[in-house]
Amino acid sequence: MRARIAGTGSCLPGLRVTNDDLGKILDTSDEWIRSRTGIGARHIAVEETAAGMSAEAAVQALKEADVKPEELDLIIAATLSPDHIVPPLSCEIQRDIGAVNAAAYDLCAACSGFIFALIAAQAYIQCGMYRKILITGTEILSKLLDWTDRSTCVLFGDGAGAAVICADEQGMLAGVQGSDGVKGSVLSCGGRPVQNPYANQMPPGQYVQMNGQEVYKFAVRTVPKCINEALAKAELQPEDISLYLLHQANQRIIDAVAKRLKQPADKFPVCLEECGNISAASVPVLLDRVNKDGKLKRGDKIVLAGFGAGLTWGAAVLVW
Numbered sequence: 229m230r231a232r233i234a235g236t237g238s239c240l241p242g243l244r245v246t247n248d249d250l251g252k253i254l255d256t257s258d259e260w261i262r263s264r265t266g267i268g269a270r271h272i273a274v275e276e277t278a279a280g281m282s283a284e285a286a287v288q289a290l291k292e293a294d295v296k297p298e299e300l301d302l303i304i305a306a307t308l309s310p311d312h313i314v315p316p317l318s319c320e321i322q323r324d325i326g327a328v329n330a331a332a333y334d335l336c337a338a339c340s341g342f343i344f345a346l347i348a349a350q351a352y353i354q355c356g357m358y359r360k361i362l363i364t365g366t367e368i369l370s371k372l373l374d375w376t377d378r379s380t381c382v383l384f385g386d387g388a389g390a391a392v393i394c395a396d397e398q399g400m401l402a403g404v405q406g407s408d409g410v411k412g413s414v415l416s417c418g419g420r421p422v423q424n425p426y427a428n429q430m431p432p433g434q435y436v437q438m439n440g441q442e443v444y445k446f447a448v449r450t451v452p453k454c455i456n457e458a459l460a461k462a463e464l465q466p467e468d469i470s471l472y473l474l475h476q477a478n479q480r481i482i483d484a485v486a487k488r489l490k491q492p493a494d495k496f497p498v499c500l501e502e503c504g505n506i507s508a509a510s511v512p513v514l515l516d517r518v519n520k521d522g523k524l525k526r527g528d529k530i531v532l533a534g535f536g537a538g539l540t541w542g543a544a545v546l547v548w
């Protein structure tokens with residue numbers, strides 16, 4: 229059996245912050261941000277929680293899939309910014325949607341998280357362990373940003389996306405994932421400092437820190453390679469794919485990947501203009517938008533791909 233995406237959903241916070249809005253609190257401009265990244269706005273959580281946004285996205289996905297919450301066997305929540313360290317976000321989603329029969333756990337692979345969750349779902353379904361799985365990608369990155377650092381805070385946003393995965397004859401054809409911990413410092417965000425009666429270490433940088441040029445080089449080299457590996461496993465060529473849904477970090481990265489795959493730009497839909505970079509949420513939010521816009525037809529072959537901190541990367545080839 230294969231993992232088929234049977235329903236999608238998404239939720240963005242109500243507050244929309246444009247580049248011009250940021251220009252009022254930082255030494256930046258719409259021109260600088262838009263020309264280098266393609267980002268025009270981002271949504272920022274004020275009242276919203278990661279659990280609340282995820283549950284809303286999950287309810288939409290369950291409805292489209294015609295699956296009841298109690299039918300779910302498993303929930304995997306991809307996030308690097310849950311509301312709490314414990315309970316896990318996945319358990320809060322389980323509580324909020326009433327998925328009483330599901331096991332639930334969180335997965336952190338940064339911006340690749342949703343792809344890693346999808347590949348895990350495929351493995352569970354392929355081995356016969358589970359049949360109905362909810363995967364979510366959710367971030368409230370605004371709480372991890374240094375809002376005085378214009379080189380990072382303009383890039384990111386908040387939001388959630390979800391997909392219900394069902395065991396089916398048709399679905400995921402191939403998945404590839406990888407990691408390179410040696411290059412972890414290229415994109416990082418420190419945790420809580422060790423403070424106990426025996427140690428009192430200074431906290432590492434507690435906000436997102438990034439070497440943008442190194443991330444750019446990593447992404448444009450690794451993403452096409454990883455997509456080509458996944459296509460080879462699926463015995464497909466780049467031209468067999470109708471849509472490539474990539475992690476929404478930067479328009480220039482997406483353009484470079486399209487060029488390296490020799491595929492037209494219109495096969496690479498984007499939502500970063502409206503959402504910024506939402507890390508693990510960016511692929512499922514984009515997937516839901518494309519789905520709701522009616523751009524996916526059953527039988528279409530699509531690629532989902534993510535890349536990010538870790539470093540991590542992954543690509544999945546699916547029949548819709």
Ligand code: ACO
Nearest residue numbers: 256257260264339378379382440441443444477478535536
């Ligand atoms: N507004 C105005 N000026 C700015 C801003 C800003 N928001 N941010 C930085 N600058 C200035 C810098 O201070 C610097 O000024 P200086 O020359 O006087 O010192 C100048 O702009 C250039 O700064 P760089 O950091 O070298 O900017 P760069 O041209 O590399 O662009 C960017 C930065 C857009 C992040 C680029 O490196 C990039 O595209 N990186 C790809 C990685 C990426 O998109 N990461 C996003 C998240 S990671 C992920 O999701 C995997």
